[in-house]
Amino acid sequence: xxxxxxxxxxxxxxxxxxxxxxxxxxxxxxxxxxxxxxxxxxxxxxxxxxxxxxxxxxxxxxxxxxxxxxxxxxxxxxxxxxxxxxxxxxxxxxxxxxxxxxxxxxxxxxxxxxxxxxxxxxxxxxxxxxxxxxxxxxxxxxxxxxxxxxxxxxxxxxxxxxxxxxxxxxxxxxxxxxxxxxxxxxxxxxxxxxxxxxxxxxxxxxxxxxxxxxxxxxxxxxxxxxxxxxxxxxxxxxxxxxxxxxxxxxxxxxxxxxxxxxxxxxxxxxxxxxxxxxxxxxxxxxxxxxxxxxxxxxxxxxxxxxxx
Amino acid sequence: xxxxxxxxxxxxxxxxxxxxxxxxxxxxxxxxxxxxxxxxxxxxxxxxxxxxxxxxxxxxxxxxxxxxxxxxxxxxxxxxxxxxxxxxxxxxxxxxxxxxxxxxxxxxxxxxxxxxxxxxxxxxxxxxxxxxxxxxxxxxxxxxxxxxxxxxxxxxxxxxxxxxxxxxxxxxxxxxxxxxxxxxxxxxxxxxxxxxxxxxxxxxxxxxxxxxxxxxxxxxxxxxxxxxxxxxxxxxxxxxxxxxxxxxxxxxxxxxxxxxxxxxxxxxxxxxxxxxxxxxxxxxxxxxxxxxxxxxxxxxxxxxxxxx
Numbered sequence: 001x002x003x004x005x006x007x008x009x010x011x012x013x014x015x016x017x018x019x020x021x022x023x024x025x026x027x028x029x030x031x032x033x034x035x036x037x038x039x040x041x042x043x044x045x046x047x048x049x050x051x052x053x054x055x056x057x058x059x060x061x062x063x064x065x066x067x068x069x070x071x072x073x074x075x076x077x078x079x080x081x082x083x084x085x086x087x088x089x090x091x092x093x094x095x096x097x098x099x100x101x102x103x104x105x106x107x108x109x110x111x112x113x114x115x116x117x118x119x120x121x122x123x124x125x126x127x128x129x130x131x132x133x134x135x136x137x138x139x140x141x142x143x144x145x146x147x148x149x150x151x152x153x154x155x156x157x158x159x160x161x162x163x164x165x166x167x168x169x170x171x172x173x174x175x176x177x178x179x180x181x182x183x184x185x186x187x188x189x190x191x192x193x194x195x196x197x198x199x200x201x202x203x204x205x206x207x208x209x210x211x212x213x214x215x216x217x218x219x220x221x222x223x224x225x226x227x228x229x230x231x232x233x234x235x236x237x238x239x240x241x242x243x244x245x246x247x248x249x250x251x252x253x254x255x256x257x258x259x260x261x262x263x264x265x266x267x268x269x270x271x272x273x274x275x276x277x278x279x280x281x282x283x284x285x286x287x288x289x290x291x292x293x294x295x296x297x298x299x300x301x302x303x304x305x306x307x308x
Numbered sequence: 309x310x311x312x313x314x315x316x317x318x319x320x321x322x323x324x325x326x327x328x329x330x331x332x333x334x335x336x337x338x339x340x341x342x343x344x345x346x347x348x349x350x351x352x353x354x355x356x357x358x359x360x361x362x363x364x365x366x367x368x369x370x371x372x373x374x375x376x377x378x379x380x381x382x383x384x385x386x387x388x389x390x391x392x393x394x395x396x397x398x399x400x401x402x403x404x405x406x407x408x409x410x411x412x413x414x415x416x417x418x419x420x421x422x423x424x425x426x427x428x429x430x431x432x433x434x435x436x437x438x439x440x441x442x443x444x445x446x447x448x449x450x451x452x453x454x455x456x457x458x459x460x461x462x463x464x465x466x467x468x469x470x471x472x473x474x475x476x477x478x479x480x481x482x483x484x485x486x487x488x489x490x491x492x493x494x495x496x497x498x499x500x501x502x503x504x505x506x507x508x509x510x511x512x513x514x515x516x517x518x519x520x521x522x523x524x525x526x527x528x529x530x531x532x533x534x535x536x537x538x539x540x541x542x543x544x545x546x547x548x549x550x551x552x553x554x555x556x557x558x559x560x561x562x563x564x565x566x567x568x569x570x571x572x573x574x575x576x577x578x579x580x581x582x583x584x585x586x587x588x589x590x591x592x593x594x595x596x597x598x599x600x601x602x603x604x605x606x607x608x609x610x611x612x613x614x615x616x
Contacts, residue, residue: 143602143603145605145606146605146606146607147605148603148605149602149603177599178602178603180562180565180566180602181524181566182566182567206517206595207595207599208558208561208562208595208596208599208601208602209514209517209519209520209555209558209562209595210520210562211517212517212518212520212521213520213521213523213524213562215521216489216521216524216525217524247517250516250517253516254488254516254517254518254521257488258488258489258490259490287514287515287516287517288516291485291515291516293516294451294457294486294488294516295451295456295457295486297453297454297455297456298453298454299454
């Protein structure tokens with residue numbers, strides 16, 4: 001099966017890092033991902049620079065990626081002010097964030113879910129007006145740090161409102177890494193049955209080691225779009241307990257091993273992960289940064305020597 | 309579904325550690341696992357103390373567990389010499405190791421697969437003669453560090469020989485963490501079709517982040533017995549690239565979240581993992597040792613305060 005993988009490291013992977021990553025490094029990270037064959041990149045966020053200083057260079061990052069003609073660039077566009085900035089850049093897909101739970105909405109954006117939906121409307125309108133595509137990302141689609149497991153109905157309720165706004169592509173964020181295969185399968189079945197016009201994207205975290213089991217459940221239920229972050233970087237600053245996105249290295253490795261096609265060169269993703277470790281000055285959680293892909297052979301003679 | 313989990317940390321989890329763990333700590337580790345509700349424990353190995361000094365206290369470890377009446381104790385019994393030692397102890401299930409590939413057989417036991425099968429025969433005979441149960445463990449059942457992916461036919465060929473010897477319980481070892489869900493599903497389907505008398509046990513490693521995806525595939529294919537190691541300790545000393553078993557903390561957490569029953573108390577397993585980290589003096593890879601189970605709530609007020 002042909003699987004679409006969106007690289008989110010330039011935005012989601014870096015946004016929680018306190019030390020400012022240089023604009024040049026962000027651009028290089030995204031360009032390396034593109035060179036590896038990734039065709040969708042969440043490059044930055046038009047959030048207020050005061051709220052997240054790491055994303056203050058959104059315009060410059062996107063300018064540095066403007067020539068990547070075969071890549072769909074995405075950016076978070078939280079409100080009309082952000083949309084007015086995004087309209088002046090080459091970013092094509094505008095991602096509107098919405099929390100599935102009231103508590104996370106308040107913690108993350110200081111407003112209720114309904115108020116957040118109201119903020120999205122002018123962003124969607126402007127996107128359509130200037131030839132861009134509005135996309136939605138539902139945070140805490142599976143679980144919330146404050147409210148526990150998110151009832152499926154809450155997530156589906158949002159899907160219906162967003163679909164009515166004309167949003168087709170919807171990302172389902174496992175913000176704190178609590179999704180389980182049963183939830184993923186149930187959500188996917190419900191979407192297929194009730195909202196076949198929606199193009200679902202799974203955004204998973206490996207907080208409890210479950211990310212690839214959830215990918216498997218998603219694939220089995222017909223989901224073909226996933227998000228991941230090189231190195232396994234990332235995590236929501238306003239979601240305590242959140243940690244690393246599923247690593248692009250591990251996701252691509254898994255998809256290829258299972259016989260799916262991604263158009264992505266695993267070796268180049270791994271070398272980008274190693275490059276990112278050097279830039280950040282510490283190791284990252286991706287398994288494939290520590291061990292070779294399946295089929296990597298070791299020398300039998302070395303073992304005999306080691307045994308003496 | 310009722311799932312059986314075998315705890316392998318006292319043997320597989322500790323055998324590669326160079327510093328000797330005290331016999332008392334090994335006994336405490338196994339007793340804590342039993343107290344948490346685990347009903348099968350791979351407690352030690354009757355391998356030569358020269359080959360693996362960490363397992364030299366096999367008799368003493370088992371003597372310290374003799375009163376655990378509701379737990380099935382397992383030990384590795386590599387040859388007739390080991391079997392003669394095991395017969396003098398309370399260990400009920402004798403685990404015979406066999407590699408699915410010639411290269412790993414040579415590296416691990418200095419003999420061919422056929423020679424290894426010949427070594428198993430007298431162990432099986434003595435086990436039956438003194439009222440014990442012979443069990444088999446197939447190493448490199450999915451992949452080999454020297455030969456790459458193990459062809460399904462090689463593993464199945466061994467299953468047939470072992471089943472003819474009268475061995476019912478067979479462990480399938482993902483020795484170097486290369487198993488993928490497709491392989492697990494295919495193996496399980498083949499066993500159900502051709503060898504329904506075999507009781508398969510999946511022994512998975514998380515080397516490439518795939519352990520719980522493989523558990524999911526196993527469950528879907530009807531496998532109900534899994535092995536794991538507290539903390540995610542372990543790895544084969546003669547299989548380069550091998551690393552941690554799937555952690556008991558993560559496996560139990562996943563099984564419960566998916567609605568399966570194990571009879572095991574997750575909180576007690578986690579506290580045992582923390583205890584083991586203290587004894588070993590370093591952190592262990594189990595995810596659930598770093599983050600709470602699904603449903604763990606954080607205080608909304610703390611977040612408001614942290615945001616200022």
